Amino acid sequence: MAITFFMDGKEIKTEEGKTLIEVARENGINIPSVCVHEATKANALCRICVVEVEGQRVLQPACIVKAANNMKVQTRSGKVLRARRTILEMLASTIDLSDAPEIQNMMAEYGASFNRFPDAKRRESEIQDDNPMYIRDYSKCLLCWRCVQVCADDAQYTFAINFSGRGFETQVGTFFDRAIPETSCVLCGQCVAVCPTGALKPKREFLLEQGLSPQDIGVLNSGRKKRK
Amino acid sequence: MSEIQLTPLKLAIESYIPLGRSGLLPALHAAQKIYGWLPLEVAAEVANTLGVPLADVHGVIEFYSMFYNEPVGRRIIRVCTDQACALKGADQLLDHLCHCYGLRPGQTTDDLSLTIERSPCLGLCEQAPAALVDDDAETNISADFHSYDLGIPKSYVYGSIRELTVNCGNGTTTLAEYGEYAAYKKALTMSPEEVIAETDKASGLVGRGGAAFPTGVKWGGAAKIQAVQKFIVCNADESEPGTFKDRVLLLDDPHRTIEGMCIAAYAIGAGKGYIYIRGEYPYIVPVLENALDEARSAGYLGEHFDVEVRVGAGAYICGEETALFESIEGKRGFPRVKPPFPTTNGLFDNPTVINNVETLCNLPLIISKGSAEYRMLGTETSPGPKLFCVSGDVAKPGLYEVPFGVTLRELLKMAGGPPPAITPRTSRKQGARIPRLQAVLFGGAAGAFATSEHLDIKLTFEDLRAAGLPLGSGVVMVFDETRSIPDVLNRLGKFFAHESCGKCYPCQLGTQRQMEILERVAKNKVMVGDFSRLQDVGWTMTEASLCGLGQTAASAVLSAMKLWPDLFETGQR
Ligand SMILES: Cc1cc2nc3c(=O)[nH]c(=O)nc-3n(C[C@H](O)[C@H](O)[C@H](O)COP(=O)(O)O)c2cc1C
Ligand code: SF4
Numbered sequence: 001m002a003i004t005f006f007m008d009g010k011e012i013k014t015e016e017g018k019t020l021i022e023v024a025r026e027n028g029i030n031i032p033s034v035c036v037h038e039a040t041k042a043n044a045l046c047r048i049c050v051v052e053v054e055g056q057r058v059l060q061p062a063c064i065v066k067a068a069n070n071m072k073v074q075t076r077s078g079k080v081l082r083a084r085r086t087i088l089e090m091l092a093s094t095i096d097l098s099d100a101p102e103i104q105n106m107m108a109e110y111g112a113s114f115n116r117f118p119d120a121k122r123r124e125s126e127i128q129d130d131n132p133m134y135i136r137d138y139s140k141c142l143l144c145w146r147c148v149q150v151c152a153d154d155a156q157y158t159f160a161i162n163f164s165g166r167g168f169e170t171q172v173g174t175f176f177d178r179a180i181p182e183t184s185c186v187l188c189g190q191c192v193a194v195c196p197t198g199a200l201k202p203k204r205e206f207l208l209e210q211g212l213s214p215q216d217i218g219v220l221n222s223g224r225k226k227r228k
Numbered sequence: 229m230s231e232i233q234l235t236p237l238k239l240a241i242e243s244y245i246p247l248g249r250s251g252l253l254p255a256l257h258a259a260q261k262i263y264g265w266l267p268l269e270v271a272a273e274v275a276n277t278l279g280v281p282l283a284d285v286h287g288v289i290e291f292y293s294m295f296y297n298e299p300v301g302r303r304i305i306r307v308c309t310d311q312a313c314a315l316k317g318a319d320q321l322l323d324h325l326c327h328c329y330g331l332r333p334g335q336t337t338d339d340l341s342l343t344i345e346r347s348p349c350l351g352l353c354e355q356a357p358a359a360l361v362d363d364d365a366e367t368n369i370s371a372d373f374h375s376y377d378l379g380i381p382k383s384y385v386y387g388s389i390r391e392l393t394v395n396c397g398n399g400t401t402t403l404a405e406y407g408e409y410a411a412y413k414k415a416l417t418m419s420p421e422e423v424i425a426e427t428d429k430a431s432g433l434v435g436r437g438g439a440a441f442p443t444g445v446k447w448g449g450a451a452k453i454q455a456v457q458k459f460i461v462c463n464a465d466e467s468e469p470g471t472f473k474d475r476v477l478l479l480d481d482p483h484r485t486i487e488g489m490c491i492a493a494y495a496i497g498a499g500k501g502y503i504y505i506r507g508e509y510p511y512i513v514p515v516l517e518n519a520l521d522e523a524r525s526a527g528y529l530g531e532h533f534d535v536e537v538r539v540g541a542g543a544y545i546c547g548e549e550t551a552l553f554e555s556i557e558g559k560r561g562f563p564r565v566k567p568p569f570p571t572t573n574g575l576f577d578n579p580t581v582i583n584n585v586e587t588l589c590n591l592p593l594i595i596s597k598g599s600a601e602y603r604m605l606g607t608e609t610s611p612g613p614k615l616f617c618v619s620g621d622v623a624k625p626g627l628y629e630v631p632f633g634v635t636l637r638e639l640l641k642m643a644g645g646p647p648p649a650i651t652p653r654t655s656r657k658q659g660a661r662i663p664r665l666q667a668v669l670f671g672g673a674a675g676a677f678a679t680s681e682h683l684d685i686k687l688t689f690e691d692l693r694a695a696g697l698p699l700g701s702g703v704v705m706v707f708d709e710t711r712s713i714p715d716v717l718n719r720l721g722k723f724f725a726h727e728s729c730g731k732c733y734p735c736q737l738g739t740q741r742q743m744e745i746l747e748r749v750a751k752n753k754v755m756v757g758d759f760s761r762l763q764d765v766g767w768t769m770t771e772a773s774l775c776g777l778g779q780t781a782a783s784a785v786l787s788a789m790k791l792w793p794d795l796f797e798t799g800q801r
């Protein structure tokens with residue numbers, strides 16, 4: 001069914017069933033997002049995509065809320081900007097964003113400071129280099145869930161990884177922190193492909209960054225580094 | 229470690245095989261009963277038996293704080309260090325225990341005989357300080373730690389009426405004492421539509437679990453959907469700090485809740501019910517199981533409708549309705565995005581009505597009296613009786629049943645609360661140095677602070693809402709002027725950081741940042757800019773979080789910032 005609604009004052013005609021983020025993109029309006037990916041089911045985790053919808057008590061995540069007839073949406077109101085800026089500032093005080101240029105750009109766009117929260121606890125962990133295919137550096141993980149989802153029923157049905165801890169202490173992990181080769185992982189690499197922050201990285205790329213030459217890499221083998 | 233005998237485990241979890249993944253929490257509980265904790269081999273056996281991926285089983289164990297994947301003591305003492313217990317010396321109690329055994333909180337003795345932990349609120353606030361010693365409640369612990377009550381906790385029931393609590397205060401009411409399910413029998417003579425109409429506008433019943441949603445609307449939604457299976461779920465997760473009403477209702481009068489569930493099941497056409505009870509209430513489980521058996525023998529439960537008890541494992545978030553469903557389904561307690569709502573896609577994706585224990589306890593009353601008589605109590609828009617959980621600085625902490633519409637002043641008078649704060653008008657005259665009222669934390673950790681200014685507010689949904697005070701789960705936690713508000717806030721901050729599920733960023737990150745700033749406030753080490761940081765974090769959690777936990781995690785803090793802004797500024801104290 002065709003519907004008409006309003007985004008930032010602009011009248012938009014579209015089909016029922018599309019999310020606000022989809023319609024926005026089709027109409028040249030940029031709603032930022034961090035966690036969604038076309039290969040995975042949207043879970044509305046990051047809330048960077050929040051928008052103001054008239055008549056709603058709180059901000060709404062554009063990645064899952066569908067456009068509806070006569071809906072009035074503000075994608076850049078003061079409230080929206082405040083929420084996005086604060087979420088980005090909290091992220092920057094928690095994880096290493098050095099390998100996430102898209103988020104760095106977002107920080108600049110929303111005037112978010114890297115040092116808004118001094119003395120804040122960061123999520124830090126040692127690099128886990130336990131398989132021939134990829135390394136895991138969860139200091140860079142922003143918990144978008146993409147890797148867990150593609151490893152499970154969004155793609156691979158391997159179920160090698162899930163979560164440990166909860167809340168701020170959540171981390172992606174294996175059964176009793178087993179090394180990847182001791183799990184059901186089939187080294188398909190799908191998780192590496194969807195990771196937005198360099199937390200999962202092909203081993204080769206990692207070693208090149210460490211200054212090794214392609215020849216050196218050929219002879220290296222994997223050793224296990226255990227998480228603290 | 230290789231000696232682990234898996235045979236007893238196999239026997240213990242055999243019966244959960246037909247449940248599949250939904251049998252995961254029961255199986256992990258059973259396994260922990262045998263081994264004390266959940267070693268890798270045990271977790272793997274559970275996973276293989278139920279057909280759940282290993283990584284997912286580990287994820288579940290990691291989510292719930294009462295499941296352990298490393299060795300713990302054969303005895304576990306969990307000391308509540310939340311607000312109400314803190315007022316009565318919980319920190320000293322914890323220090324004392326730790327000192328006696330040479331442990332720090334969270335540690336286990338070398339011989340694995342004992343673990344001592346801090347615990348979030350145990351729902352024993354009116355008999356503080358309190359601890360959970362394995363499956364027993366240890367309460368009313370004296371200042372010298374020598375005297376205490378141990379076992380099933382007592383009930384302290386007061387107030388001006390006895391409708392919901394008519395059978396409370398004298399131990400468990402058996403079916404013989406409760407009498408036949410007269411209201412249920414009456415409901416069966418009515419059509420389901422008539423029953424729903426009674427609970428809807430006629431009685432004006434509104435949910436008591438915190439969200440204040442009209443019960444009849446919810447029922448109507450689930451009733452009109454055609455489905456092979458529908459569920460009625462009783463939310464007995466009761467983990468909001470300061471709340472203990474459902475504990476009293478279930479322990480003393482389990483049949484009232486079960487009868488309420490039977491009525492609800494008939495109204496919406498549900499064939500199966502669940503009571504989800506928090507893991508910190510282990511002593512209620514046998515009481516419930518026994519009552520369910522009695523109801524089965526009497527024919528109230530059986531083929532047409534039966535009820536199963538599910539036990540949580542230490543996660544406040546599992547009180548959120550969709551997280552609770554996930555937990556019953558054997559998953560980490562992550563709330564789902566809504567819509568779809570439980571009435572269409574609830575437990576196991578089937579139409580589900582979920583109600584709080586106290587809500588369900590109102591049903592026998594409404595059906596047997598009829599909505600007109602029910603409405604004689606309370607006000608037009610908040611009809612009926614209401615339970616308040618009064619704790620903290622009052623002479624008689626306990627469960628208070630009153631009609632909606634009494635004032636906070638009246639309630640505090642019944643409970644023997646501190647006199648109101650000195651205003652210019654009352655100044656000096658009432659000479660005696662009794663500490664005066666400083667604040668009331670309303671609605672629990674997810675609530676807001678009231679002061680002496682608010683004493684004449686009527687306790688109704690509408691009056692409280694107008695005053696910006698959430699009724700929440702009926703918590704009235706009283707602090708006199710000798711108490712430190714920063715200390716209360718510090719504990720609030722820790723609570724939410726501990727209980728955030730971690731799914732959405734505003735709350736996962738915001739509860740941590742909020743806790744850090746509140747720690748500084750408590751230590752009087754506020755940094756320049758903390759006021760605005762705390763405002764931004766609190767506002768963002770409220771506006772942008774996925775579920776009610778994050779949306780209310782800053783509620784009390786923001787209300788304190790309005791009342792006592794100086795506490796959050798440098799050099800103001
Ligand atoms: C974090 C959180 C915790 C909750 N805990 C409880 C609880 O322990 N008991 C309860 O009845 N409702 C709790 N709720 C509210 C439930 O989601 C739900 O609204 C309620 O069970 C519905 O029952 P009612 O309509 O009878 O109130 C909680 C909500 C949130 C967001
Ligand atoms: S490792 Fe990468 S893909 Fe996986 S949750 Fe973290 S950021 Fe997302």
Ligand code: SF4
Pocket residue numbers: 545563727728729730731732733735736773774775776777778779
């Ligand atoms: S608001 Fe908090 S508890 Fe709720 S989904 Fe988000 S992280 Fe989880």
Ligand code: FES
Pocket residue numbers: 032033034035036043044045046047048049050061062063064
């Ligand atoms: S993109 Fe919507 S919450 Fe992440």
